[in-house]
Amino acid sequence: xxxxxxxxxRVIACLDxxxxxxxxxxxxxxxxxxxxPPRDPAHGDMATNAAxxxxxxxxxxxxxxxQALAEKLIADPQIVVADVAGPxxxxxxxxxxxxxxxxxxxxxxxxxxxxxxxxxxKMMVEYVxxxxxxxxxxxxxxxxxxxxxxxRLMAYSGYDVTKEYYINDGGAQVDVLARSVYLxxxxxxxxxxxxxxxxxxxxxxxxxxxxxKDKVGDAFIDKGEEFWLEEVREFATERxxxxxxxxxxxxxxxxxxxxxxxxxxxxxxIEKAISELDAKGLIYRGTLEPPKGKLPEDWEPRExxxxxxxxxGDDVDRPVKKSDGxxxxxxxxxxYHYDKVQRxxxxxxxxxxxxxxxxxxxxxxxxxALSDGRVPLDIKLTQLxxxxxxxxxxxxxxRAGTFVTLRDVVDQVGxxxxxxHMLTRxxxxxxxxxxxxxxxxxxxxxxFYVNYAYARVNSAxxxxxxxxxxxxxxxxxxxxxxxxxxxxxxxxxxxxxxxxLVEIAAKGHEPHRIAFYLYDLASDFHxxxxxxxxxxxxxxxxxxxxxxTQAKIALIRAVAIVILHGLGILGxxxxxxxx
RNA sequence: GCACCCAUAGCUCAGCUGGAUAGAGUGUCGCCCUCCGAAGGCGAAGGUCGUAGGUUCGAAUCCUACUGGGUGCGCCA
Numbered sequence: 082x083x084x085x086x087x088x089x090x091r092v093i094a095c096l097d098x099x100x101x102x103x104x105x106x107x108x109x110x111x112x113x114x115x116x117x118p119p120r121d122p123a124h125g126d127m128a129t130n131a132a133x134x135x136x137x138x139x140x141x142x143x144x145x146x147x148q149a150l151a152e153k154l155i156a157d158p159q160i161v162v163a164d165v166a167g168p169x170x171x172x173x174x175x176x177x178x179x180x181x182x183x184x185x186x187x188x189x190x191x192x193x194x195x196x197x198x199x200x201x202x203k204m205m206v207e208y209v210x211x212x213x214x215x216x217x218x219x220x221x222x223x224x225x226x227x228x229x230x231x232x233r234l235m236a237y238s239g240y241d242v243t244k245e246y247y248i249n250d251g252g253a254q255v256d257v258l259a260r261s262v263y264l265x266x267x268x269x270x271x272x273x274x275x276x277x278x279x280x281x282x283x284x285x286x287x288x289x290x291x292x293x294k295d296k297v298g299d300a301f302i303d304k305g306e307e308f309w310l311e312e313v314r315e316f317a318t319e320r321x322x323x324x325x326x327x328x329x330x331x332x333x334x335x336x337x338x339x340x341x342x343x344x345x346x347x348x349x350x351i352e353k354a355i356s357e358l359d360a361k362g363l364i365y366r367g368t369l370e371p372p373k374g375k376l377p378e379d380w381e382p383r384e385x386x387x388x389x390x391x392x393x394g395d396d397v398d399r400p401v402k403k404s405d406g407x408x409x410x411x412x413x414x415x416x417y418h419y420d421k422v423q424r425x426x427x428x429x430x431x432x433x434x435x436x437x438x439x440x441x442x443x444x445x446x447x448x449x450a451l452s453d454g455r456v457p458l459d460i461k462l463t464q465l466x467x468x469x470x471x472x473x474x475x476x477x478x479x480r481a482g483t484f485v486t487l488r489d490v491v492d493q494v495g496x497x498x499x500x501x502h503m504l505t506r507x508x509x510x511x512x513x514x515x516x517x518x519x520x521x522x523x524x525x526x527x528x529f530y531v532n533y534a535y536a537r538v539n540s541a542x543x544x545x546x547x548x549x550x551x552x553x554x555x556x557x558x559x560x561x562x563x564x565x566x567x568x569x570x571x572x573x574x575x576x577x578x579x580x581x582l583v584e585i586a587a588k589g590h591e592p593h594r595i596a597f598y599l600y601d602l603a604s605d606f607h608x609x610x611x612x613x614x615x616x617x618x619x620x621x622x623x624x625x626x627x628x629x630t631q632a633k634i635a636l637i638r639a640v641a642i643v644i645l646h647g648l649g650i651l652g653x654x655x656x657x658x659x660x
Numbered sequence: 661g662c663a664c665c666c667a668u669a670g671c672u673c674a675g676c677u678g679g680a681u682a683g684a685g686u687g688u689c690g691c692c693c694u695c696c697g698a699a700g701g702c703g704a705a706g707g708u709c710g711u712a713g714g715u716u717c718g719a720a721u722c723c724u725a726c727u728g729g730g731u732g733c734g735c736c737a
Contacts (some may be wrong), residue, residue: 167679410737523699525684527684
């Protein structure tokens, strides 16, 4: 049930009538017709721009269209007032039983807010995809939270979603990892070791070196790299992925699949993807111009194998092979996305850190070329997280060993607070994360404020059980006509917006909208609660009047249920009570 | 030099893909809180939506050019 979509359908039906009776000409597009809540509640419950968007193509005065439309709409018993306003807005006021029905649906229909937007289409959300060389840090945390919430949002909206992590285990950085682990291995055997430039000195590799020792004993000591590199690389990568999986589990993030870059090599998939592009005339040998204004020191023209990404919207063509004939990192990325297309996904979303913004165009070009434009790829970039402690910037330095890991964050504030807070900002805006403020119990902390609303409902319901039957099944049948105070109606109207909000968030791939909606809903709920201080008749529990109590509890239970739906999308489990 | 992202109240940020008088929190100022629902409540002030043009019934939103900040830019993944 989406009230706005229902009313819009009524508007469209009336417009069709007007075409039939000659008020409007035939063949008009109603695509731009919207029905939305007016900014100013005094204007009514809903407004449509139909008359204004149709005036020009129909060559009819907008106010005249609006007037004729109003006369048709008013015949619908759901619509009690339809007024023309301003340049041609049509403001509507809905009958009270329409609003009461919203509460009942929210209360009884567990799918309230879900939509069929996705039509069961197969969608992949690829996120995190951090190099398997160490534990996840705060930046990855944001990507993980965002990607996971986005995946849940899309699933909620009717997409068949697959969540995937691409493991960059084929490049030079895993060789570096292997060498670093080898040093820790030597150390575990009692040798003095130094970590030269270009190795990973982090402590987290100590147990890996120890584990390697436990596994192979002294077999690798005093041996050349060619003897141990491959095995150590594999061993270390697996250990790192175990670590990363544990980190993600701490956050409540579970992947459907982990896709290994290395698995692309030797299977011919890279070759196949590139020859696919070649068949489309998009692969050629050539020499790139040096980037202007920033000439690399050792620049010299080299002939390479290039992908004509400019044919699909990129700024320059991109190399897929180095001058020595080996693949660039871009080639397996192409192959991986080719594989996604081959697996039959209808839509793709990649979540990258903002520092990978430069790869957006080329990846889109590759997918566009490989799917002949059939499979849309949306790439969402997550901006930096700035850490604070008690208002003071928290300095991070890998060198000083003070870089903050996902584990540090989750251990200190918990997965729920971490997740919610990281979704209180648009993905492309920088995020401040203050270890103290996110735990603050006050109105300016959305995490607390939303959960507090939920907890308040619970305590009211608990209190109400002493005076009336307030289980959801009973509440579903109670008379709600007594909910007429403006604060009560504000809450109901906010509940009615939920399905529409979800749809908007899903269309834009913007889970943060869910977090903001929940804050607004909580805010309206708290306002109603506060009004009960001055007006005892608004209090949820009316001792001695079980009918009224049931109606009020029905409303706030609906609030709690929608909060649960919303938090579910964000992957947040609320506390049942505040202490 | 080029590309992408960003610019909205003193501060931190929303703004429903073009709608009506641009919102919230915080901060500031004023009032309210012995108890019956205060981990607060009510109200006020605060804006040239970076600048200048353009598109149209209508622009914070779309287009162009600037200004300022971030990110990135051939054999690194």
